Amino acid sequence: MDDKWATIGTSNLDGSSLSGAEEFTQITNPDLHLNMEINAVILDTEEVKTGNVKNFREELWSEHLGLNKMEKNSGGWLEIWREIALKNVELLKKDKPLMQGHILPYTPAKKSADKIKSLGINNTHLMPVD
Secondary structure: OOOOEEEEEOOOOOHHHHHOOHHHOOOOOOOOOOOOOOEEEEEOOOOOOOOHHHHHHHHHHHHHHOOOOOOOOOOOHHHHHHHHHHHHHHHHOOOOOOOOOOOOOOOOOOOHHHHHHHOOOOOOOOOOOO
16 A cells, blocks of 8 residues: 555455464364464565565556556545445346456455355356355
8 A cells, every 4th residue: 555565475355364264173163263374575665665565566456456557546546446346246247247357345254155145246147166
């Protein structure tokens, strides 16, 4: 967001990653422990200004948003993310579903089918994968 700090890794901001360590049910109670994740941090400081964090963000966001070029509108980045996520919900409700980029609105549902259902998408053409 500030183009000075970035993190990349296995953490996901979704219902599964934030709710429980389901892959470790043999050794722990998934309701009491969050998923285990690993991340790397990238810094672009005033002393060493490389532009790598900004380039990384722009490439990643362009891919996720389905945009060729990152152009901030007057409403800001959050508005762009929300607009595209909501647009994708409507696109997935059509007979021939497709999406712009790879984002949907957040939902705390754990399974893909439940996430799609919670967004009001009842399209039989979709095959959710978990």
